[in-house]
Amino acid sequence: MWEHIRADQALRQIRKEKKSAPKEERVRQKGWASHYGEQGETFDDLDLPDIERVVPLGEQERRRANTMRVAGGAISPSPDLSAPPVAHKATEASGTVIEVSQGLCRVSLTEGDSLLCEVRRSLKANDTGFTNIVAVGDEVLISRNGAERGYVEAVLPRRSVLTRPDPFYTHLRQVIVANVDQVLVVASWREPAFWPELVDRYLIAAARTGLTPIICVNKVDLAEDPAEPQTVLHAYCEAGYTVLLTSAQNRLGVDGLRRLLQGRTTALAGLSGVGKSSLLSAVEPGLHLRVGEVNERHHEGRHTTTQSSLHRLAEGGFVVDTPGIREFGLSGLRRRDLAGCYPEIAMLHGDCQFEDCMHMREPDCAVRLAVRRGSVSPMRYDSYRKILASLPG
Ligand SMILES: Nc1nc2c(ncn2[C@@H]2O[C@H](COP(=O)(O)OP(=O)(O)OP(=O)(O)O)[C@@H](O)[C@H]2O)c(=O)[nH]1
Ligand SMILES: [Mg+2]
Ligand SMILES: [Zn+2]
The missing domain is CATH 3.40.50.300 (P-loop containing nucleotide triphosphate hydrolases)
Structure with missing residues (x-):
């Protein structure tokens, strides 16, 4: 019974949010595999141990290929959690989507069982900016049609989304989970x-x-x-x-x-x-x-x-x-923001002579000094340099 009450409340809330939510602007994305270049190997003024040197035969090529792959997609840096869609039917239970395939999904119910569900057609009509209405990890409200099949009636607001550009409609994003x-x-x-x-x-x-x-x-x-x-x-x-x-x-x-x-x-x-x-x-x-x-x-x-x-x-x-x-990718990350992603480097930033120090060749750089003294790991600094070299602008 409490589930009915919770579901009705949630539905009312979703409808309200959906009404007041501003329409999402669709922005055409640039190709997402192209901006990653091999500009990296010119920054060698510190004579640090080259970690790539001590790898098995063929490892360099494998790494290069994998880096290209990893650089390709992106987890949305600021997830779009726009109001999820809702159909207009009474719901009976709630659960978590554990599998999705072509309009059908398996929902793990709160009480432990799982149920195969169809996604209401009316949900598909809603414009969320995502190409998939229901994703793995979604918390949903469902109604049952007999014992064997259910219907997803609503997708509850998401805490987070991992997305990537849709391979076919590149102006839209796909929720991975x-x-x-x-x-x-x-x-x-x-x-x-x-x-x-x-x-x-x-x-x-x-x-x-x-x-x-x-x-x-x-x-x-x-x-x-x-x-x-x-x-x-x-x-x-x-x-x-x-x-x-x-x-x-x-x-x-x-x-x-x-x-x-x-x-x-x-x-x-x-x-x-x-x-x-x-x-x-x-x-x-x-x-x-x-x-x-x-x-x-x-x-x-x-x-x-x-x-x-x-x-x-x-x-x-x-x-x-x-x-x-x-x-997973780093698309949209600017070079000047990279140091902030390394806690031990970010901590020293204020001690560098130049406010815009990138910790590469600048004089009186507190980070390079710390690397020489061993208080910042050469391995981490080396990866900082490589990632920096791969970022545009
Ligand atoms: N020696 C050793 N081998 C392991 C260990 N863990 C996994 N393996 C082996 O590594 C191989 C790959 O393991 P998976 O668990 O399939 O790797 P995965 O990361 O799930 O791979 P994908 O599903 O392809 O992404 C298998 O042959 C495993 O038996 C470990 O702790 N030690
Ligand atoms: Mg696996
Ligand atoms: Zn510096």
């Missing part, structure tokens, strides 16, 4: 080798979307020196990030990961083959996610996980392992 609270940035220590620049790109993209990032470095069982991952990752702890070292294979760090996921909706970000599905299966064996083999030649897994789906965790919360998250 809604209502995410945090991003688990998964990297592997080996196979594929740990890549700080990519981790940093994910951290920046998460922060710009208002999501809390957690760094998870998996496959630490493959470290030749077991202490090495900890030493390398110390820089991220110092910068204030939560860092987890895990081995899905040996179940190391899995309990800690389970605790971090509990009660929240978490999106997984990370290259193919780093072990995202393996980690989720270790956290919750019932999830039955497909685990793929890493491609031997390029150390690059084929993308085994191809459909976005949300998984309800037994101890509360959801996880979403979506290929769309691989397209």
Whole structure:
């Protein structure tokens, strides 16, 4: 009964918001794979250790290809949370959309079951600026038609959206997943080798979307020196990030990961083959996610996980392992704003001689001094320089 009351109240509120919400302006987007250039390698005045040099054969090419891929899409830096659509029918229950495919979606109901639902045609008619009306992660109100099928009657206001330009209608955006609270940035220590620049790109993209990032470095069982991952990752702890070292294979760090996921909706970000599905299966064996083999030649897994789906965790919360998250990008980030995305660099900015110091070649730069003295990690500074070189203007 309380659900009926809550649903009616929510519907009234949505209709009110929908009426008063200003019409969204449609802006034609530029192509989203083109602006990323290779201007980076001229800034070598510090003689820092080149992290890319100590990588396996073929790794440079793989990284270049992946960087291009990651630079391609974008998580909307200022999510458009415009009023969601609503149909005009009495609703019976509420739940969370865990899978979507062509007008049908599976809704995980509050009481635990899941129900296949059709999306009301009237919802499609509403103009939200997004090409998909209902996305994975959406909280929805549904009505039932017999025991087997339901109808999505309303999409409740979203807390957050991860979006990318629609591949066909590039002036519109697609919601990859809604209502995410945090991003688990998964990297592997080996196979594929740990890549700080990519981790940093994910951290920046998460922060710009208002999501809390957690760094998870998996496959630490493959470290030749077991202490090495900890030493390398110390820089991220110092910068204030939560860092987890895990081995899905040996179940190391899995309990800690389970605790971090509990009660929240978490999106997984990370290259193919780093072990995202393996980690989720270790956290919750019932999830039955497909685990793929890493491609031997390029150390690059084929993308085994191809459909976005949300998984309800037994101890509360959801996880979403979506290929769309691989397209995390930094589009719209200006060069002068990059330093602000590195907490340990941003902290020193006021000590540089020049107010507009980019911490590259300028004299009396407090950041470069800190790198020389070892209080800012050369690894993080190196990735700052590489990302800076890749940003337009
Ligand atoms: N040695 C080792 N291998 C692991 C570990 N975790 C995963 N693997 C292996 O790494 C490979 C890729 O794992 P997946 O879980 O499929 O990786 P994924 O990130 O989900 O890949 P996509 O679905 O393609 O994005 C599989 O062969 C796993 O068995 C680990 O902790 N240690
Ligand atoms: Mg997977
Ligand atoms: Zn400086």
